[in-house]
Amino acid sequence: MINRAIAGVLPVVPRPVVRRISSRYIAGAELEDASYTVRALNARGKLATVDVLGEEITNVEETDTIAAAYEEVLAEIDRRHLDSNISVKPTALGLGLDLDLCKRHFQQLVHRARVRDNFVRIDMEDATTTDSTLAMYRDLRADGYDAVGVVLQASLKRTISDIGDLADLRPNVRLCKGIYVESSEIQFRDYHAVQNGFVAALEALFDTGCHVGIATHDRWLIEQAKRIVAKRGLDRDAYEFQMLLGVRPGLGDTLVEEGHRLRIYVPFGSHWYQYSLRRLQENPSIAGYIASDTFGRVLRPGRNGSL
């Protein structure tokens, strides 16, 4: 209860505090920070997907900068032989500004990824973007760009129907609960309804022969997914688990030890604020973090007395 109240006031928490308490979720500001993090993950048997933070962009020039940054990420992955692909938010490439521009950026990026034998995951954002994101994915596939996958959100009531609509493409899908709060007309709100929606969507995706990235830190769902994979006798390469950097790394270690593929989402860059807010809103210990960061500093002021 307290945590939920704190999550509601997060937007008024000073940015430096948000920055400090969310640092575990972000590799750093620079590509070399992301590269270092991916190397460390790879050394522990974990794959990665790199996200250039950029959802706060407001103009066309910034989309060019983000697209160029992703090309550098692909080059770095090649140069250092990293086991990583990339995850891209459509709004970071201009979905909210100019749909054609966004498509052109994705065409170029997916082309560059394929040339490098790599892969682009199109992240899914709030429900106002679902139709255009799925339509863009379909267009990319129709134009022969196949080194690309999408994300479906189990909390949306439309997801089972979207799986049916996409089935002819046998898409590579990341399945997650969905972080964006939508109206109850289009979204399951009850925790167990979301979990059941996730299981139903996972079964439907496997029924259509999709490769699924099972993106969750929910122990119950992970157990269900393992049960479904075992029951279907799926090959290790037919699916992978996915988790966010800084969230339940021990649970991830266990999955790797058990022989599952695990991919970690590694965000980096200067547009860190919105991503950090979302992660903190989901952190059950958020109240404690904010309290200890804020009050700990009040009790232990810095050398110049600043907070």
Ligand SMILES: Cc1cc2nc3c(=O)[nH]c(=O)nc-3n(C[C@H](O)[C@H](O)[C@H](O)COP(=O)(O)OP(=O)(O)OC[C@H]3O[C@@H](n4cnc5c(N)ncnc54)[C@H](O)[C@@H]3O)c2cc1C
């Ligand atoms: C790889 C990956 C990619 C994703 N991509 C998208 C996307 O494209 N679009 C989208 O809408 N959503 C995306 N998400 C977010 C997802 O939709 C959920 O909001 C998020 O994963 C939390 O749901 P959960 O399934 O982990 O279950 P929850 O019930 O939220 O979490 C289970 C448990 O994990 C722990 N936990 C979860 N989050 C945190 C946190 N931030 N800090 C500390 N502990 C935590 C807690 O112990 C919690 O009880 C992605 C998630 C992952 C893992």
